[in-house]
Amino acid sequence: MYRLLSIEFQKIWKNKASRVLVLAYFILLSSIALVASIKFSFGTFEIRIADQGIFNFPYIWHFNTFIAALFKIFLAVVIVSMMANEYTYGTLKQNLIDGLSKKEFILSKFIVVGTFALVSTVFIFILSLILGYSFSSYTELSIVFTDLEYLLAFFIKLFAFFSFCLFLGILVKRSAFALGFLTLWFIAEQIIFWIVKFVILGGDDKSKNFGDTMIKYFPMESMWNLSREPITRFNAVKTIENAMGGAQNVKDYSVHFSEISIVLVWTLIFIFASYYIVKKRDL
Numbered sequence: 245m246y247r248l249l250s251i252e253f254q255k256i257w258k259n260k261a262s263r264v265l266v267l268a269y270f271i272l273l274s275s276i277a278l279v280a281s282i283k284f285s286f287g288t289f290e291i292r293i294a295d296q297g298i299f300n301f302p303y304i305w306h307f308n309t310f311i312a313a314l315f316k317i318f319l320a321v322v323i324v325s326m327m328a329n330e331y332t333y334g335t336l337k338q339n340l341i342d343g344l345s346k347k348e349f350i351l352s353k354f355i356v357v358g359t360f361a362l363v364s365t366v367f368i369f370i371l372s373l374i375l376g377y378s379f380s381s382y383t384e385l386s387i388v389f390t391d392l393e394y395l396l397a398f399f400i401k402l403f404a405f406f407s408f409c410l411f412l413g414i415l416v417k418r419s420a421f422a423l424g425f426l427t428l429w430f431i432a433e434q435i436i437f438w439i440v441k442f443v444i445l446g447g448d449d450k451s452k453n454f455g456d457t458m459i460k461y462f463p464m465e466s467m468w469n470l471s472r473e474p475i476t477r478f479n480a481v482k483t484i485e486n487a488m489g490g491a492q493n494v495k496d497y498s499v500h501f502s503e504i505s506i507v508l509v510w511t512l513i514f515i516f517a518s519y520y521i522v523k524k525r526d527l
Contacts, residue, residue: 248352327413
């Protein structure tokens with residue numbers, strides 16, 4: 245496994261564009277810490293975001309993983325380009341000539357995908373610990389290590405998304421077209437959802453419930469649902485809503501095993517579909 249990983253990372257690191265994107269990705273992940281320095285001034289009154297509880301344990305696990313997941317497109321470009329370059333420069337065929345089997349070739353790509361997801365998760369874990377212990381009002385171990393399931397959801401979300409990108413890179417062969425297809429897929433999911441919900445089923449309460457349930461099984465939407473937005477969970481937002489007479493927020497922010505299962509099934513589909521394409525395709 246180490247040999248396969250070494251081969252793939254040499255390809256990535258020797259490509260200048262990929263190297264820049266990988267570095268930019270981790271720099272952007274680090275930029276979450278810059279939120280701590282943001283201040284708002286209202287005359288002589290100053291508010292620093294870090295002092296408002298945004299980095300409190302255990303909320304920080306939810307907030308940081310959600311924000312970090314927004315930057316995954318940078319590594320998605322690297323992964324799609326990595327696969328496209330195999331066809332463009334003929335390295336895939338050369339690897340097979342040199343004795344690498346198609347199974348090993350696909351395995352090496354998914355090892356890279358898993359490594360990116362794992363390293364990102366460990367990076368956010370360490371960054372969150374540093375920020376949490378620097379700014380959190382609660383540092384008891386029982387509180388610090390509560391809600392770590394958001395890290396698991398973050399890892400699975402990245403692994404699934406990168407697997408999807410790799411599958412598209414293998415299917416389409418060109419990075420620009422693969423990324424375009426990714427965008428179209430996301431748009432298509434939303435269009436299908438709205439057509440089924442409001443056109444085919446008429447938009448009554450029963451059809452709305454069916455539509456909301458149906459879209460949870462779509463690949464992109466299922467990945468998004470692993471970790472819901474954390475902003476409305478923040479106490480400061482709830483306080484403002486209550487002060488304005490808004491209803492108490494009852495949104496479910498938990499990570500659910502059923503939603504993890506859906507994403508894992510899609511991940512397996514992407515892995516086996518990728519292998520099937522490479523196995524059957526005349527290279």
